[in-house]
Amino acid sequence: MSEKIYIGVAWPYADGPLHLGHIAGAYLPPDIFARYHRTKGDEVLMVSGSDQHGTPITIKAEQEGKKPGEIAAEYHQQFLDSWRRLGISFDLFTSTGTANHTEVSQDIFLTLYNKGYIYKSVMLQPLCPRCRRFLPDRYVEGICPYCGSPGARGDQCDDCGKPLSPVELIQPRCRLCGTAPEFKDSEHFFLKLSAFRDRLLDWVKQQTHWRQNVLNFTVRYLEDGLKDRAITRDIDWGIPVPLPGFDGKCLYVWFEAVIGYLSAAKEWARSTGDRERWRSFWQGEVKGYYFVGKDNIPFHTIIWPAMLMGYGDLNLPYDVPANEFLTIEGRRLSTSRNWAVWLPDYLSRFDPDPLRYLLSINMPETGDTDFSWREFVRRNNDELVATYGNLVHRVLSFVYRNFDGCVPEPDELDGRSLALLAKAGETLSTMDGLLYRCHFKEAMRSAMSLAQETNRYLEEKSPWKVIKRDRPAAATALYVAISVISCLRTALYPFLPFSSIRLHEFLGFKGSIEDLGWQLKSPPPGQRLPEPRPLFSKLDDGVVGEESGRLGQAHSTGG
Numbered sequence: 001m002s003e004k005i006y007i008g009v010a011w012p013y014a015d016g017p018l019h020l021g022h023i024a025g026a027y028l029p030p031d032i033f034a035r036y037h038r039t040k041g042d043e044v045l046m047v048s049g050s051d052q053h054g055t056p057i058t059i060k061a062e063q064e065g066k067k068p069g070e071i072a073a074e075y076h077q078q079f080l081d082s083w084r085r086l087g088i089s090f091d092l093f094t095s096t097g098t099a100n101h102t103e104v105s106q107d108i109f110l111t112l113y114n115k116g117y118i119y120k121s122v123m124l125q126p127l128c129p130r131c132r133r134f135l136p137d138r139y140v141e142g143i144c145p146y147c148g149s150p151g152a153r154g155d156q157c158d159d160c161g162k163p164l165s166p167v168e169l170i171q172p173r174c175r176l177c178g179t180a181p182e183f184k185d186s187e188h189f190f191l192k193l194s195a196f197r198d199r200l201l202d203w204v205k206q207q208t209h210w211r212q213n214v215l216n217f218t219v220r221y222l223e224d225g226l227k228d229r230a231i232t233r234d235i236d237w238g239i240p241v242p243l244p245g246f247d248g249k250c251l252y253v254w255f256e257a258v259i260g261y262l263s264a265a266k267e268w269a270r271s272t273g274d275r276e277r278w279r280s281f282w283q284g285e286v287k288g289y290y291f292v293g294k295d296n297i298p299f300h301t302i303i304w305p306a307m308l309m310g311y312g313d314l315n316l317p318y319d320v321p322a323n324e325f326l327t328i329e330g331r332r333l334s335t336s337r338n339w340a341v342w343l344p345d346y347l348s349r350f351d352p353d354p355l356r357y358l359l360s361i362n363m364p365e366t367g368d369t370d371f372s373w374r375e376f377v378r379r380n381n382d383e384l385v386a387t388y389g390n391l392v393h394r395v396l397s398f399v400y401r402n403f404d405g406c407v408p409e410p411d412e413l414d415g416r417s418l419a420l421l422a423k424a425g426e427t428l429s430t431m432d433g434l435l436y437r438c439h440f441k442e443a444m445r446s447a448m449s450l451a452q453e454t455n456r457y458l459e460e461k462s463p464w465k466v467i468k469r470d471r472p473a474a475a476t477a478l479y480v481a482i483s484v485i486s487c488l489r490t491a492l493y494p495f496l497p498f499s500s501i502r503l504h505e506f507l508g509f510k511g512s513i514e515d516l517g518w519q520l521k522s523p524p525p526g527q528r529l530p531e532p533r534p535l536f537s538k539l540d541d542g543v544v545g546e547e548s549g550r551l552g553q554a555h556s557t558g559g
């Protein structure tokens with residue numbers, strides 16, 4: 001029976017390019033998940049958009065002599081280009097800059113306000129006397145009051161993951177000039193998170209299917225108590241507070257950006273011509289998954305669910321399969337020190353599938369993992385090319401030359417051949433179970449183990465030699481190999497869509513892989529095969545030195 005799957009993906013902040021940490025953490029996993037469900041015949045809605053408001057964009061705009069909207073639009077275009085080239089298949093990638101998003105955000109604000117979940121109060125806002133401006137939370141740095149980390153920002157501590165407000169920091173200073181900020185009274189709106197603490201805790205404790213790290217973090221957080229948080233700021237670049245007398249104040253980005261999950265679904269519905277269609281992904285029998293990085297967990301397991309509980313009538317998240325961090329060459333990724341691999345840079349020099357392969361087989365699902373260029377080259381050459389690509393190319397080009405470019409007619413299948421075909425079927429059903437539970441790394445490993453098994457089978461059967469004395473035996477082995485390759489085409493499609501689509505064509509199929517379904521679908525004997533070309537290319541060892549030499553060098557955004 002087909003299911004409805006809503007996939008919300010973290011909204012990237014439009015003030016800089018994407019890097020591999022973003023991709024491994026939040027963007028590749030939902031794409032794998034969406035492609036898998038679509039192939040199964042499930043109805044999927046995958047949405048996200050660029051987060052365009054907030055002070056960091058206004059500061060960047062000032063530095064570059066542009067308008068905030070221009071900066072946001074530039075990066076929005078770059079994101080769209082990156083998704084296309086990396087194959088991240090959003091049903092809609094919009095932005096927080098739309099009239100629709102403003103309307104939905106203001107409606108949620110007013111509904112929560114009218115229900116008493118948002119109230120007015122005075123808060124201390126950091127003001128830098130030297131820069132003469134109110135500072136955005138993340139432009140105040142200091143010591144974390146919870147864990148003592150010296151590099152905590154005013155919005156969050158990266159070391160212990162706690163969301164913070166600037167006034168909580170010990171020895172706060174302005175990130176722009178280093179001066180200690182003054183704190184000035186300002187009237188703002190607060191979200192009454194404390195009212196949801198018990199309901200949230202009851203709800204979270206029932207989510208036993210969540211990843212252990214996500215569940216533990218959330219329970220610990222709630223057990224420590226939940227403070228009300230200010231959700232407006234003194235800034236004019238953003239969504240205005242929809243009440244009279246609050247000119248110059250806007251909804252704070254973390255409150256407003258999560259509403260994008262709902263506003264994007266509404267925008268998508270409008271684009272289909274059925275304005276009410278968003279409801280089928282937000283109400284009733286539908287599972288909502290939110291793919292985010294580790295640092296985003298509390299916003300998706302606590303704050304957004306609290307807002308939804310307060311608003312009413314909308315589904316809470318079913319799962320938040322947050323990933324851990326990706327380190328680069330053994331060191332923590334740092335954008336300010338340019339210790340990062342930028343996605344536009346990567347895509348300007350390499351194909352998308354080798355990166356998708358490495359980040360899948362080495363995904364930081366349950367603990368941090370490391371990206372190194374040496375491993376990138378090794379896995380590309382020894383696994384993607386040697387285990388999978390060569391298997392496909394060797395079989396298809398041999399059949400193309402020796403069987404008039406058609407799938408050979410098999411003789412009777414022996415036990416060994418039947419066992420391999422059975423393993424192919426089992427691999428699809430094992431992967432089905434793993435992908436359904438968001439265990440991407442393990443799913444990828446089962447597919448690769450099927451490819452290895454097929455190589456062993458061909459070594460035993462050796463059709464390249466046998467063809468001279470026993471043509472039917474060679475035809476049978478090649479037919480079996482083509483059937484398993486056809487299975488790998490489907491199994492690897494969620495992970496490696498570009499090469500899978502090419503393989504689909506090399507196998508003589510028309511239409512899309514998704515239309516064939518998540519099942520063993522072999523090309524029938526006699527099906528015409530076009531001339532194959534290699535799916536992947538070997539990388540030179542020189543790539544390692546060349547690429548790692550770019551790390552930590554003068555910043556380049558690729559463009």
Ligand SMILES: [Zn+2]
Pocket residue numbers: 144145146147148149152157158159160161162
């Ligand atoms: Zn901390």
Ligand SMILES: [Zn+2]
Pocket residue numbers: 128129130131132174175176177178179
């Ligand atoms: Zn300053």
